Amino acid sequence: MEPIKICDNVFWVGAVDYDIRDFHGYLTPKGSTYNAYLVVDEKITLIDTVRHGFEDELLSRISKIVDPAKVDQVISNHAEMDHSGSLPGIMRAIGASKPVYASAMGVKNLHGQFHGESLNLLDVAKEHPASGKFSFKFLDTKMIHWPDSMFTFMPEPGVLFSQDGFGLHFASTERFDDQVPWDLLRGLAVNYFANILTPYTVQIGKILETVKETGILQATRIVCPDHGIVWRKDPAKIVELYAHLVSRKPARKAVVAFDTMWHSTEYMARELTDALGTRDIDVKYLSLKHSHRSEVAAEALEAAAVLIGTPTINNQMFPSLADLLCYLKSLKVKDKIGASFGSHGWSGEGAKLVQAELAGMGWKLPSPEVRVQWVPKEADLQPLKDMAKAVADEIDKI
Numbered sequence: 001m002e003p004i005k006i007c008d009n010v011f012w013v014g015a016v017d018y019d020i021r022d023f024h025g026y027l028t029p030k031g032s033t034y035n036a037y038l039v040v041d042e043k044i045t046l047i048d049t050v051r052h053g054f055e056d057e058l059l060s061r062i063s064k065i066v067d068p069a070k071v072d073q074v075i076s077n078h079a080e081m082d083h084s085g086s087l088p089g090i091m092r093a094i095g096a097s098k099p100v101y102a103s104a105m106g107v108k109n110l111h112g113q114f115h116g117e118s119l120n121l122l123d124v125a126k127e128h129p130a131s132g133k134f135s136f137k138f139l140d141t142k143m144i145h146w147p148d149s150m151f152t153f154m155p156e157p158g159v160l161f162s163q164d165g166f167g168l169h170f171a172s173t174e175r176f177d178d179q180v181p182w183d184l185l186r187g188l189a190v191n192y193f194a195n196i197l198t199p200y201t202v203q204i205g206k207i208l209e210t211v212k213e214t215g216i217l218q219a220t221r222i223v224c225p226d227h228g229i230v231w232r233k234d235p236a237k238i239v240e241l242y243a244h245l246v247s248r249k250p251a252r253k254a255v256v257a258f259d260t261m262w263h264s265t266e267y268m269a270r271e272l273t274d275a276l277g278t279r280d281i282d283v284k285y286l287s288l289k290h291s292h293r294s295e296v297a298a299e300a301l302e303a304a305a306v307l308i309g310t311p312t313i314n315n316q317m318f319p320s321l322a323d324l325l326c327y328l329k330s331l332k333v334k335d336k337i338g339a340s341f342g343s344h345g346w347s348g349e350g351a352k353l354v355q356a357e358l359a360g361m362g363w364k365l366p367s368p369e370v371r372v373q374w375v376p377k378e379a380d381l382q383p384l385k386d387m388a389k390a391v392a393d394e395i396d397k398i
């Protein structure tokens with residue numbers, strides 16, 4: 001396996017995971033990459049590593065540049081296992097006593113993951129690594145994506161190593177933004193943001209301000225994240241996309257997400273989709289039979305409204321809806337216009353329970369839940385039309 005040159009003295013030496021589909025509960029239909037970078041200066045520095053199991057790929061790429069035993073030090077920007085899992089194995093290859101630099105929290109978290117391993121972990125706030133003609137600046141990016149996360153910036157070549165920030169899950173032979181159409185990259189970046197970073201929207205907004213105020217952004221020529229594509233042609237594009245996403249400016253778009261046992265709730269979902277479509281709203285109809293929770297989260301990110309449908313099963317909402325709501329809650333999806341609907345046979349708790357959950361999440365609910373007993377008939381459709389109107393009127397106000 002070959003390294004890829006990013007710019008003079010900096011190489012991509014990561015791993016491509018074509019097969020991964022479940023990334024801690026997030027569907028990754030295009031696989032992912034674990035990006036690691038080698039800075040060849042007076043000292044040789046490895047920035048981040050790869051998931052456990054990909055050690056050989058990383059070492060194979062490094063060895064085309066230099067004998068791995070010649071690597072002097074490692075910087076660990078993020079102590080999550082997709083980037084740190086191979087650390088013990090890599091350190092055995094490059095020299096177990098060599099320093100591994102991380103944030104204070106990174107040192108703590110890596111200790112917690114690899115107790116028993118004799119890693120020489122150093123806090124960058126106390127022991128600053130040297131490179132040679134280049135230098136390293138560290139930026140605290142707590143919660144992007146974990147409490148240990150930091151960015152490493154090299155001002156001389158203008159390279160920002162942004163770990164999970166500005167990443168996307170995309171296994172490919174292409175490494176750079178200029179090799180892949182923007183529409184595809186935008187979709188993947190939005191999907192990634194929705195499923196990985198949404199809970200930290202406020203922190204991301206602050207980081208964007210900090211990199212601007214400190215001049216780091218203006219001095220950045222290349223953004224090197226730990227997943228997906230390196231932004232070398234137009235790094236401003238991904239930064240602008242993040243600025244847009246943290247602004248939470250909703251699009252004229254609605255998501256109708258539902259599940260069904262005997263098609264009645266499905267019928268209601270179709271009626272709502274149709275009615276919203278007549279109001280010139282971009283509607284995503286997502287049956288949970290075919291759509292993963294992470295697809296719903298991705299479509300919901302820029303949508304103004306999310307309408308959720310469930311049948312009642314044994315006095316509960318359908319389990320896939322409980323799964324979805326738990327997931328959206330964990331992602332702290334806020335500021336949505338919401339609505340709930342569903343079919344039932346006798347007690348009919350499902351849609352009511354969904355409505356209560358949405359209220360608890362702080363969503364704006366312009367309509368009471370719409371429940372239909374058994375199979376919807378023509379007369380049952382009017383309340384759905386009214387619900388669609390109430391939602392569309394609310395979207396019109398934005």
Ligand SMILES: Cc1cc2nc3c(=O)[nH]c(=O)nc-3n(C[C@H](O)[C@H](O)[C@H](O)COP(=O)(O)O)c2cc1C
Nearest residue numbers: 261262263264265311312314315344345346347348
């Ligand atoms: C296993 C099972 C359990 C059910 N439990 C309830 C229930 O507790 N209360 C209720 O109102 N309806 C219950 N129903 C009836 C369904 O909610 C009803 O058939 C509804 O129309 C299904 O909507 P769907 O076609 O969208 O699946 C149950 C149905 C099934 C198959």
Ligand SMILES: [Fe+2]
Nearest residue numbers: 078080145164
């Ligand atoms: Fe992460």
Ligand SMILES: [Fe+2]
Nearest residue numbers: 080082164226
């Ligand atoms: Fe990651």
